[in-house]
Amino acid sequence: MARVILICGGLCCGKTTYAERLRGEGRAVILSVDELMLSMFGPDAGADHDKYAARAQSYLFSLAESVLETGVDVILDWGFWTRRSREAAREYFGARGIPCELHYIDIGEAEWRARIAKRNGDVERGDVRAYFVDEGLAAKFRSRFEPPEGGEIDVRVGVEGDLNRRGLRLFVHRI
Numbered sequence: 001m002a003r004v005i006l007i008c009g010g011l012c013c014g015k016t017t018y019a020e021r022l023r024g025e026g027r028a029v030i031l032s033v034d035e036l037m038l039s040m041f042g043p044d045a046g047a048d049h050d051k052y053a054a055r056a057q058s059y060l061f062s063l064a065e066s067v068l069e070t071g072v073d074v075i076l077d078w079g080f081w082t083r084r085s086r087e088a089a090r091e092y093f094g095a096r097g098i099p100c101e102l103h104y105i106d107i108g109e110a111e112w113r114a115r116i117a118k119r120n121g122d123v124e125r126g127d128v129r130a131y132f133v134d135e136g137l138a139a140k141f142r143s144r145f146e147p148p149e150g151g152e153i154d155v156r157v158g159v160e161g162d163l164n165r166r167g168l169r170l171f172v173h174r175i
Contacts, residue, residue, distance in 0.1 A: 002071050002072055002098070003073050004073070005019075005022060005075045006102045008102055010081075010107070011116065011141050012118075014105055014115070016077055019032075029073070030075045030077050031063060033056050034130070035077075037056055081144050082145075083146050104152075105157045116138065
C-alpha cells in the first residue's frame, strides 16, 4: 500500500534534497508547498503568505489522496513546524487508512546558519528559486518551530556535508 512521508525540519535543513533522494529510491511523488507558493506568488505573498500556504497545504492533502490511489508514495515536502500540523496530517491520512511516516531532519545551529548563508547567496544570484531567509523569517521560524519528540518520529535523519555534493553523509535511523 502506498504511504505518505511527512518531511519535517527547519528552514534550509535539506528537506527538498532529502525528498528528492527518497523519490529516487522508489516510486514517489513530491508535493511541495514552497514550490506551489513560489509558482503562484513569487518570492513574496506579503501579509497573506500564511493564509495562502494553509490553502495550498489543504489542496496538496487532497491531491496526495488522488496520487496515493494510484499506488505511488507521496512525499510532503514542507516543514511540519508544529506538533499540531503533524497531528493534523496523521489524523487526515489515518482517517483514510493511509500509512503515514514522519522523517525528521535534524541539523545543528552552525550547519543551519551556513546553509542559510549559502541559500541566500544562491537566491541573490538567481541560481535557485527559493525564499530568501532574512532575520525576520529566521525569527519567525524560531518562534514557531516545535521539534518533534521521540514518539512522533519514524525516521530521524542527521546530515553532514553539502547535500548537493557526493561527500554528503546521511545518518538515517528508523525508530
